[in-house]
Amino acid sequence: MIRRSILWLSEQRRIFRFLRSNTIARRFARRFVAGETVADATAAAQALAGQGIAATLDLLGESVQDAAASVGARDQVAQVIEQMAQDGLAVNVSVKPTQMGLSLDPDLCRQNFTVLLKRVQELDGFLRLDMEGSAYTQTTLDLFEQHLHPTFGDHVGVVIQSALRRSPDDIERLIKRRARVRLVKGAYLEPDDIAFPDKADVDRTFQQLMERLLSEGNDPAIATHDETLLKRAQSTVARDERSNDRFEFQMLYGVRRDLQSRLRASGYRVRVYIPFGTQWYPYLMRRLAERPANIAFILGNMIREGI
Numbered sequence: 001m002i003r004r005s006i007l008w009l010s011e012q013r014r015i016f017r018f019l020r021s022n023t024i025a026r027r028f029a030r031r032f033v034a035g036e037t038v039a040d041a042t043a044a045a046q047a048l049a050g051q052g053i054a055a056t057l058d059l060l061g062e063s064v065q066d067a068a069a070s071v072g073a074r075d076q077v078a079q080v081i082e083q084m085a086q087d088g089l090a091v092n093v094s095v096k097p098t099q100m101g102l103s104l105d106p107d108l109c110r111q112n113f114t115v116l117l118k119r120v121q122e123l124d125g126f127l128r129l130d131m132e133g134s135a136y137t138q139t140t141l142d143l144f145e146q147h148l149h150p151t152f153g154d155h156v157g158v159v160i161q162s163a164l165r166r167s168p169d170d171i172e173r174l175i176k177r178r179a180r181v182r183l184v185k186g187a188y189l190e191p192d193d194i195a196f197p198d199k200a201d202v203d204r205t206f207q208q209l210m211e212r213l214l215s216e217g218n219d220p221a222i223a224t225h226d227e228t229l230l231k232r233a234q235s236t237v238a239r240d241e242r243s244n245d246r247f248e249f250q251m252l253y254g255v256r257r258d259l260q261s262r263l264r265a266s267g268y269r270v271r272v273y274i275p276f277g278t279q280w281y282p283y284l285m286r287r288l289a290e291r292p293a294n295i296a297f298i299l300g301n302m303i304r305e306g307i
């Protein structure tokens with residue numbers, strides 16, 4: 001109930017307009033968002049690099065309203081790519097298809113991604129298409145499987161959500177085409193006929209798909225903070241004597257930093273997803289929906305730090 005309410009709030013643009021100008025709300029966001037500028041994001045990535053942890057940068061924003069806005073967002077992502085290269089960071093970005101215009105025109109979206117991927121390929125980097133709500137699953141997979149993956153191969157990857165009933169079939173197809181997949185549970189509010197309403201089913205499916213990816217996948221990313229699943233992944237790779245450089249763990253900026261460092265210290269590859277930019281409201285609300293206790297946690301920190 002709380003999760004549903006917070007996710008509903010995440011879609012209310014009027015609330016964001018109010019919060020964006022509110023200093024306390026902006027401080028609140030800093031727990032999960034690196035800042036509003038590219039420099040904030042690359043500084044966070046450099047700090048993680050110092051601990052041996054890799055990064056993927058996400059310029060926040062989704063569902064642009066017109067073609068010009070999608071091209072504007074594309075140019076901003078292009079700047080992020082250039083900045084990472086200039087700063088000596090391995091180029092790695094995560095991009096939402098609706099930010100590149102998917103909900104307006106799939107051809108426009110493909111053109112925007114093609115421009116970005118040409119540069120990513122020149123720089124020997126990587127671009128991941130984030131996965132959004134189920135209204136975009138099929139169009140995102142079509143874009144990836146029919147256009148971007150055939151052209152850019154291992155420079156581009158996609159995301160599969162274990163919450164969706166369709167995901168076991170999607171995973172098998174993606175394994176066959178040697179695509180690079182990030183596995184997540186799924187952060188969006190979905191109807192029961194499309195997604196499992198029961199969290200136990202989401203977790204069970206995550207484990208099943210994770211094991212398929214760890215044994216047959218191409219450089220899979222296991223993206224979770226769930227300790228039971230992370231332990232399971234570690235025992236699977238130990239049992240199969242799979243080398244640590246053939247998969248990676250991924251976590252979100254500001255979430256379970258202790259676990260990020262522990263996994264890295266144990267010799268695993270770890271990548272942190274670093275969101276930044278002015279459009280932080282829907283992202284922040286999805287993080288709060290995952291763990292409503294975060295609201296109390298962040299407020300407590302702000303009071304301790306004297307707001």
Ligand SMILES: Cc1cc2nc3c(=O)[nH]c(=O)nc-3n(C[C@H](O)[C@H](O)[C@H](O)COP(=O)(O)OP(=O)(O)OC[C@H]3O[C@@H](n4cnc5c(N)ncnc54)[C@H](O)[C@@H]3O)c2cc1C
Pocket residue numbers: 129130131132159161184185186187188223224225226227250251252255256272273286287288290291294
């Ligand atoms: C690198 C990365 C990329 C992602 N990309 C996408 C994407 O493209 N599309 C998409 O739909 N979703 C994406 N997600 C979000 C994902 O779907 C989940 O919503 C999110 O990861 C929480 O699920 P969990 O696997 O950590 O498990 P949960 O069962 O939700 O949490 C397990 C434990 O992790 C900790 N935890 C989890 N979330 C939080 C939090 N917000 N604050 C504090 N502690 C927390 C808690 O200790 C919790 O008990 C991504 C997640 C990661 C890590």
